[in-house]
Amino acid sequence: MSKTHLRAIEKADPTNIKKHQEDLMCKMLAYVQNHSPYYARLFKKHRIDIKKIKKLEDLKHIPVTTKEDLQAYNKDFFCVPTENIIDYVTTSGTLGEPVTFILTENDLQRLAYNEYLSFLCTGGTSADIYQLMTTIDRRFMAGLAYFLGARKLQAGIIRVGNGIPELQWDSIKRVKPTNIIVVPSFILKIIDYAKKYQIDYKSTHIKKAICIGEPLRKADFSLNLLGQKITEAWPIKLFSTYASTEMATAFTECHQGRGGHQQPELIITEFLDNNNRAVLPEELGELTITTLGVEGMPLLRFKTGDMCHHHTEKCLCGRNTMRLGPIAGRKKQMIKFKGTTLYPPAFYDILNNLENIDNYVVEVFTNSIGTDELIVYIDTKKAEKQFEKNIKDIFRAKLRVTPDIIFRNEREIKIMQDADNGRKPRYFIDRRNATQKKTDFEI
Numbered sequence: 001m002s003k004t005h006l007r008a009i010e011k012a013d014p015t016n017i018k019k020h021q022e023d024l025m026c027k028m029l030a031y032v033q034n035h036s037p038y039y040a041r042l043f044k045k046h047r048i049d050i051k052k053i054k055k056l057e058d059l060k061h062i063p064v065t066t067k068e069d070l071q072a073y074n075k076d077f078f079c080v081p082t083e084n085i086i087d088y089v090t091t092s093g094t095l096g097e098p099v100t101f102i103l104t105e106n107d108l109q110r111l112a113y114n115e116y117l118s119f120l121c122t123g124g125t126s127a128d129i130y131q132l133m134t135t136i137d138r139r140f141m142a143g144l145a146y147f148l149g150a151r152k153l154q155a156g157i158i159r160v161g162n163g164i165p166e167l168q169w170d171s172i173k174r175v176k177p178t179n180i181i182v183v184p185s186f187i188l189k190i191i192d193y194a195k196k197y198q199i200d201y202k203s204t205h206i207k208k209a210i211c212i213g214e215p216l217r218k219a220d221f222s223l224n225l226l227g228q229k230i231t232e233a234w235p236i237k238l239f240s241t242y243a244s245t246e247m248a249t250a251f252t253e254c255h256q257g258r259g260g261h262q263q264p265e266l267i268i269t270e271f272l273d274n275n276n277r278a279v280l281p282e283e284l285g286e287l288t289i290t291t292l293g294v295e296g297m298p299l300l301r302f303k304t305g306d307m308c309h310h311h312t313e314k315c316l317c318g319r320n321t322m323r324l325g326p327i328a329g330r331k332k333q334m335i336k337f338k339g340t341t342l343y344p345p346a347f348y349d350i351l352n353n354l355e356n357i358d359n360y361v362v363e364v365f366t367n368s369i370g371t372d373e374l375i376v377y378i379d380t381k382k383a384e385k386q387f388e389k390n391i392k393d394i395f396r397a398k399l400r401v402t403p404d405i406i407f408r409n410e411r412e413i414k415i416m417q418d419a420d421n422g423r424k425p426r427y428f429i430d431r432r433n434a435t436q437k438k439t440d441f442e443i
């Protein structure tokens with residue numbers, strides 16, 4: 001994409017970008033003061049005079065909002081009466097009860113604009129056809145956002161939804177999409193399906209994959225194992241995108257693939273440490289966001305729980321906007337193992353890409369001297385000493401540490417994964433807060 005296609009705000013000087021965000025922030029603060037029962041109460045309790053919050057740096061005077069706050073006071077975050085609400089979505093409820101989010105007509109327009117900007121960032125045009133391989137219903141926001149964004153771009157869109165490789169290939173052959181919107185590990189599944197049924201998957205019209213839900217890159221922006229495996233099998237261009245319901249905003253890579261670009265008119269970002277202070281630019285920080293222009297359920301200083309680096313130097317694409325590095329992991333899942341700080345996705349990237357591993361669970365617990373200990377339970381048909389050694393060698397080479405490896409059969413692993421009756425299988429079990437230390441696995 002040539003630089004002439006960039007919007008003024010993307011090319012603006014960082015001071016002007018900041019000034020623009022501050023204008024929008026002041027409007028947002030006045031809006032929540034008048035419409036959000038939760039924030040009106042918060043301002044009163046902490047004697048916050050929003051007229052004194054004029055700069056992005058002043059935001060630190062407002063207490064952060066956590067996922068627990070959203071759960072405890074869900075409806076107090078609603079800023080509009082029921083008759084103004086159009087769409088209801090929920091977050092996955094990793095902490096128990098799901099949280100309901102509401103969208104007004106303006107919020108749907110904003111969501112469309114947000115995803116339209118994401119598509120532009122990947123070089124999309126009205127000539128493109130997008131095949132949507134994620135779900136558009138089930139109370140999720142992402143699929144709807146993609147549909148609305150593609151519509152605003154006046155591009156074509158095929159709403160296949162997730163799963164069903166047969167239907168995916170049938171649509172690819174029939175409609176000839178140029179892009180797929182997909183959870184990246186699913187690309188490997190459709191490649192496997194194509195190989196099995198002799199589909200010539202390399203000669204389609206698909207040039208790009210807009211990837212959501214799983215990281216594709218390492219902190220230095222090189223492709224992780226998942227990204228490498230996909231592009232080795234199928235040389236299409238991968239674009240990583242990071243978004244969430246709470247943010248109602250996406251951070252999408254440009255063709256340089258050096259982090260997801262922020263859309264400054266839609267969201268303010270902060271990167272905080274454990275004490276809610278800003279981290280240094282080179283440090284990992286918890287992404288904390290303030291939404292701009294949201295009408296139904298705006299959030300101030302919401303702590304996402306996601307740890308990442310951020311990059312402020314100008315991108316080679318010409319944009320001056322901040323870029324978000326790959327998500328290293330969830331803050332609560334941080335593991336301190338033998339002097340190294342790790343997050344579960346680093347394990348998943350290795351385990352997902354090893355041959356002969358059918359399923360797995362990573363477990364962390366506190367050992368007798370009070371530090372983190374790790375076990376990786378693996379379901380494999382090659383449950384033998386040499387294979388265990390190979391796996392440990394790979395962990396040592398990639399992560400510089402070696403967890404204990406224990407082989408379990410398919411049923412045992414499934415029981416561990418389903419123990420919480422959650423919506424998704426668990427690949428990570430955290431026993432650090434449990435009174436029980438490491439317990440022997442029970443069937």
Ligand SMILES: [Zn+2]
Pocket residue numbers: 253254255256261315316317318319
């Ligand atoms: Zn860029």
